Amino acid sequence: EVQLWESGGGLVQPGGSLRLSCAASGFTFNTFAMNWVRQSPGKGLEWVSGISASGGATYSADSVKGRFTISRDNSKNTLFLQMNSLRAEDTAVYYCAKHRAAVTYPSDYWGQGILVTVSS
Amino acid sequence: SYVLTQPPSVSVAPGKTATITCGGNNIGSKSVHWYQQKPGQAPLLVIFDDSDRPSGIPERFSGSNAGNTATLTISRVEAGDEADFYCQVWDTTSDHCVFGGGTKLTVL
Numbered sequence: 001e002v003q004l005w006e007s008g009g010g011l012v013q014p015g016g017s018l019r020l021s022c023a024a025s026g027f028t029f030n031t032f033a034m035n036w037v038r039q040s041p042g043k044g045l046e047w048v049s050g051i052s053a054s055g056g057a058t059y060s061a062d063s064v065k066g067r068f069t070i071s072r073d074n075s076k077n078t079l080f081l082q083m084n085s086l087r088a089e090d091t092a093v094y095y096c097a098k099h100r101a102a103v104t105y106p107s108d109y110w111g112q113g114i115l116v117t118v119s120s
Numbered sequence: 121s122y123v124l125t126q127p128p129s130v131s132v133a134p135g136k137t138a139t140i141t142c143g144g145n146n147i148g149s150k151s152v153h154w155y156q157q158k159p160g161q162a163p164l165l166v167i168f169d170d171s172d173r174p175s176g177i178p179e180r181f182s183g184s185n186a187g188n189t190a191t192l193t194i195s196r197v198e199a200g201d202e203a204d205f206y207c208q209v210w211d212t213t214s215d216h217c218v219f220g221g222g223t224k225l226t227v228l
Contacts, residue, residue, distance in 0.1 A: 035217065037163075045155070045163065045206050047217035059215050062121070095162055103217070104210040106153035108174060110162035 002026040004096045004111035011117045016086050022079040022096030022111060030054070030074035033099040035107060036081050038092035038116075048094070049081065050103040059103060064090075086118045122211040124220035131226045138194040140223045142207030145188060150209045152190040154183060157222075158203045166205075167192060194225070202227045 008020040020036070035050035049070035050059040058070050069082040079096055093115050097107035125143040132138040142152060152170050155163040165174050167183040170190065180195045194201055207220040 037217075037219075044204075044222040045157075045208075045219045047219060050217060059217075061216060097163075100168065104151075104212075106165055106168045106208065107163075108165050108168075110164075112162055 002098065002109040004098065004109060006094065006096050006111045006114035009094065009114035009116045011119065012086055013120050014087060014118055016118070017082070017084045018086065018116060020081040020083065020094055020096075020114065020116070022081075024077045024079065024096075024098070027098065027109075029072075029077040032101065033103040033105070034072060034079045035097050035099065035103065036070060036079075037095045037097055037107070037110075038090075039095070039113070040089070040092040043092075046092070050099075051079070052103060057103075083116070086116075088118050090116065091118045092116060121214055121216065122209070122218050124207055124209065124218055126205075126207060126220040126223045128221070129224045129226065131228055132194075132197050133228045134197055134199060136197055138197050138201070138225055140192040140194075140205050140225065142190040142192070142220050143188055144190070144209065147188055147190050147209065148186045150185075150211075152183065152185050153208045154181075154192045155206045155208065156201075156203045157206065163206065197225075197227055199227050201225060 005023045036048040067085045093113040095113045096111040098109040154167040157163045170185040171183040
């Protein structure tokens with residue numbers, strides 16, 4: 001059974017940093033692209049970042065480029081999102097999701113999400 | 121950047137057919153995926169590659185894509201289908217994943 005478990009969320013002040021982790025199990029982690037998708041309270045889904053199976057290619061939304069960095073440790077079956085220079089508008093539930101194959105494919109499994117609140 | 125446009129809401133009576141559209145410039149040339157999200161839950165993939173269903177998704181869910189509009193159709197709608205639905209594509213020009221704004225399906 002595929003399982004994705006996010007951790008590392010919480011309350012952070014504007015301008016601060018946070019690192020999200022996503023522990024994966026139930027599939028061969030190093031053969032699938034992964035991504036982060038967020039959802040602000042009461043709003044729709046917003047893609048944040050994606051990463052290839054090897055980690056050699058990364059992609060990011062314009063809204064987070066230069067501030068957020070996606071990475072993965074295939075030896076530990078874990079996906080990361082390093083978030084710097086956080087803003088109030090980054091407040092959202094962050095989902096870790098597995099692609100069916102490469103990043104151009106849809107996400108077929110999602111974690112339950114973790115809340116990040118940026119506020120003073 | 122590529123934009124996907126969905127109606128904010130669609131209402132349908134139980135047992136009837138719900139149609140949710142997703143508009144985009146020449147979207148027919150892209151692969152469209154659809155997600156269902158119920159309150160407090162993570163999104164669930166219900167249609168991929170325009171019209172394919174993942175294992176476990178009822179045949180009542182179907183999709184099509186041509187021209188500037190992709191469509192998700194839910195036949196014989198049930199109360200349990202009430203949810204937000206999002207379309208999604210990969211934009212090869214920007215190398216970005218793009219979601220539509222979402223459509224709230226209400227079962228009357």
